[in-house]
Amino acid sequence: MKLRSLTVDELTIDDERSFRHVSLYADLKQVLQRDGYRFRVPDVEASWDRVVFLNLTFWNQSEQGDLIASEHIAADVVAHVAWHHLAHRALAPTSAGAPPTAEALLLAEAIASAFDLYLVGRLLGHAPNAEFLATQVPAMADAAEAAGLSDAGFEALLAGVSADPERAFEDLRALLFDVTTALRPCDSMARAAEILAGFDAHRFAPLLHHYELSNWILSTRASGSSPAPDPIARAADAALRSAPVALDLLEQRWVRPPAPLPLGARNTDAAAPEP
Known part of the structure; x- marks a missing residue:
């Protein structure tokens, strides 16, 4: 089984019309488009069980990207992948590599x-x-x-x-x-x-x-x-708990900017310090 590398625009997104009133979904999809995120797709038909096994067991964020069963992807999976992509960038360790x-x-x-x-x-x-x-x-x-x-x-x-x-x-x-x-x-x-x-x-x-x-x-x-203990992850967690609306904070600091920004007290009402 060889794997092809496809962008989100090269995939068919199932059930997307159901999400048309959720503006944050469109923003998350745009993150994948903007960053050129690529999915891996088998070049031959593969069972769903095998794809799930490979994706869960051998997934590696540094190798972009998620393995999916076919050129069809569910809209909720697009959002799920986008959050992982944003978190990987925002919560990356300070030590290179x-x-x-x-x-x-x-x-x-x-x-x-x-x-x-x-x-x-x-x-x-x-x-x-x-x-x-x-x-x-x-x-x-x-x-x-x-x-x-x-x-x-x-x-x-x-x-x-x-x-x-x-x-x-x-x-x-x-x-x-x-x-x-x-x-x-x-x-x-x-x-x-x-x-x-x-x-x-x-x-x-x-x-x-x-x-x-x-x-x-x-x-x-x-x-x-x-x-x-990870001070970056813990500061982000504390900021989300303290924010009036956690999703608004994530949207402001991760989704909207061209690159995710640290979650912390700056520009929010959160009490956590900047990591």
């Missing part, structure tokens, strides 16, 4: 994954027939049910997300970052279970296993990433 730290990788994945929930909230009232909702909502419902949330509880959770998608984004982003950074150094199952139980009261705790956090943790452990 050093790999991203574990905390930088976990923060990037938390942002990209929480944006999926934001999209759910934005699309529920505007594009209820979106393909994205047809796949995401049942998968979330399955995870919530397995976690013990009732159907009524899940409906209430979705109603809250739809009422304030921006708040839902930040609440989930912070939760994902807190859980994964706490679990990564664990050396015992008992301690990991204790940590997970400590987050049970969070409104999005029933969705945690939807995000397959074991892949995040195992990936950072296997990648050679530094497990030490």
Whole structure:
């Protein structure tokens, strides 16, 4: 299987009409266009399972870019890839050639994954027939049910997300970052279970296993990433928590400029220092 290298403009984006009212989606797509981001596509038909395996197991940001199954890509995947691309640039280690730290990788994945929930909230009232909702909502419902949330509880959770998608984004982003950074150094199952139980009261705790956090943790452990605290990632995390609207801060500092800028107190109401 040989791999072709294609830009986003050379791909067919499925379900994009459902996102036409989400201006931030268009901005994220433009980031990939502006930076000439390239996807890798097999030159012969490949199974989805094989593509997912290769992408998750051997993905390397420095080699641009994500492997996709065909010349078709879902609109939500475009946004997900753009967030990873922006995070890689904004959270890069200060030492030239050093790999991203574990905390930088976990923060990037938390942002990209929480944006999926934001999209759910934005699309529920505007594009209820979106393909994205047809796949995401049942998968979330399955995870919530397995976690013990009732159907009524899940409906209430979705109603809250739809009422304030921006708040839902930040609440989930912070939760994902807190859980994964706490679990990564664990050396015992008992301690990991204790940590997970400590987050049970969070409104999005029933969705945690939807995000397959074991892949995040195992990936950072296997990648050679530094497990030490990362001041750049931590300052970015603190700035997002302190911002009136975290997504607005990301848009101002990462999405709009030609190159991502540090997240911090300057030009925001956040209390975190500049990294």
